[in-house]
Amino acid sequence: MESLNTIIDICMQKRLDRKSTLFALGGGVIGDLTGFAASIFARGVPYVQVPTTLLAVVDSAVGGKTGINHPLGKNMVGSFYQPHAVIVDASTLKTLDTRQIAAGIAEIIKYGLICDEEFFAWCEANIAGLVARDPTTLQYAMERSCQCKATVVAMDERESSGVRAILNLGHTFGHAIEAAMGYGTWLHGEAVAAGMVMAAEMSRRLGYIDDTTVRRIEAVLCAAALPVRPPPSMQVETFLTYMATDKKVERGVLRLVLLERIGKAIVTANYDRQTLLDTIQYFRQALPRTAGKLREASCALTPERFRKGWFIKVMLIGAILDKENRERGARMLTYQSSGHPSRFQPTNARQQPCA
Numbered sequence: 001m002e003s004l005n006t007i008i009d010i011c012m013q014k015r016l017d018r019k020s021t022l023f024a025l026g027g028g029v030i031g032d033l034t035g036f037a038a039s040i041f042a043r044g045v046p047y048v049q050v051p052t053t054l055l056a057v058v059d060s061a062v063g064g065k066t067g068i069n070h071p072l073g074k075n076m077v078g079s080f081y082q083p084h085a086v087i088v089d090a091s092t093l094k095t096l097d098t099r100q101i102a103a104g105i106a107e108i109i110k111y112g113l114i115c116d117e118e119f120f121a122w123c124e125a126n127i128a129g130l131v132a133r134d135p136t137t138l139q140y141a142m143e144r145s146c147q148c149k150a151t152v153v154a155m156d157e158r159e160s161s162g163v164r165a166i167l168n169l170g171h172t173f174g175h176a177i178e179a180a181m182g183y184g185t186w187l188h189g190e191a192v193a194a195g196m197v198m199a200a201e202m203s204r205r206l207g208y209i210d211d212t213t214v215r216r217i218e219a220v221l222c223a224a225a226l227p228v229r230p231p232p233s234m235q236v237e238t239f240l241t242y243m244a245t246d247k248k249v250e251r252g253v254l255r256l257v258l259l260e261r262i263g264k265a266i267v268t269a270n271y272d273r274q275t276l277l278d279t280i281q282y283f284r285q286a287l288p289r290t291a292g293k294l295r296e297a298s299c300a301l302t303p304e305r306f307r308k309g310w311f312i313k314v315m316l317i318g319a320i321l322d323k324e325n326r327e328r329g330a331r332m333l334t335y336q337s338s339g340h341p342s343r344f345q346p347t348n349a350r351q352q353p354c355a
């Protein structure tokens with residue numbers, strides 16, 4: 001709220017008017033805040049998203065949701081307000097730390113899972129390149145993710161028909177983890193990664209997908225050094241308490257985003273409570289299924305262990321080897337919109353429709 005006031009104060013002091021344009025240069029927090037300020041200043045001025053985190057590029061900068069947190073709830077003050085354009089300069093991602101890159105990769109993998117089986121297979125095949133920030137690989141993933149998000153948003157811009165909710169795969173479990181651990185302890189993308197595995201396991205228990213599919217999902221997340229288990233300290237009751245406040249609760253019934261198959265997510269309340277309880281309970285005991293010692297080490301990675309630094313050494317070597325590659329730089333991607341997400345078109349990127 002204080003940051004919002006600061007932006008509005010500056011707009012007033014600089015005598016900006018309705019023809020002025022605000023630029024959101026930063027991660028998702030800056031993008032959401034600037035977008036909201038633009039939506040209310042002078043009853044709405046244009047704004048341009050210039051995302052500088054991978055998560056913001058592939059997620060928050062596209063779709064037109066803006067907002068700020070209220071002490072009583074995350075994102076509870078906001079608006080739907082489309083940016084005039086989204087400008088992506090992949091070279092800004094060079095300075096992001098490893099955890100932030102991995103958090104963005106979680107959302108990239110999500111797009112494959114919810115709406116594009118071919119893209120998921122591409123992520124599996126190219127996960128090493130993504131982690132190493134290979135410019136060509138990252139650029140392709142960013143383009144395809146933005147197109148997937150724009151396609152879904154165009155079908156349900158204001159979250160009225162329910163289609164947009166598929167973007168929330170892993171988020172109901174993930175938000176519970178983020179909130180229970182204290183915001184910032186687990187990054188959003190890390191919590192979503194563990195949440196997607198929980199949603200996949202629940203989908204398996206309900207007979208939608210098989211065990212092999214759950215293993216594939218775990219394996220690709222593990223390869224990006226993302227957590228695939230919730231924090232061991234989190235009790236079933238804690239999950240249920242936080243999940244009850246999810247925005248997909250309708251008349252007291254929680255709708256979950258589950259997987260019918262890779263490439264197709266569904267939003268459903270058609271599950272029995274016992275399956276939900278069993279799923280959460282299972283994750284309080286189970287080790288990752290993905291085979292292999294190294295894999296298990298990565299899978300067991302938690303944000304807490306990240307801080308201890310044993311993993312960072314491995315990633316640093318990877319980063320040094322890749323430095324030259326990265327310094328070749330990636331060209332700029334520009335997405336322009338004339339007010340509606342369906343009109344989002346890359347102005348200088350390959351055209352690749354969302355499956």
Ligand SMILES: NC(=O)c1ccc[n+]([C@@H]2O[C@H](COP(=O)([O-])OP(=O)(O)OC[C@H]3O[C@@H](n4cnc5c(N)ncnc54)[C@H](O)[C@@H]3O)[C@@H](O)[C@H]2O)c1
Nearest residue numbers: 026027028029030052053055056059060065092093095096
């Ligand atoms: N509007 C939406 O549809 C939507 C979707 C997803 C997430 N979000 C919101 O986005 C936020 C998360 O976004 P985020 O992950 O970008 O977090 P963030 O904005 O907090 O950025 C993460 C950190 O990276 C730093 N940073 C930004 N760019 C950098 C760069 N190029 N190099 C080095 N450091 C850099 C930031 O200062 C910050 O410390 C959450 O508040 C979430 O609610 C919104």
Ligand SMILES: [Zn+2]
Nearest residue numbers: 059107188192
């Ligand atoms: Zn998300």
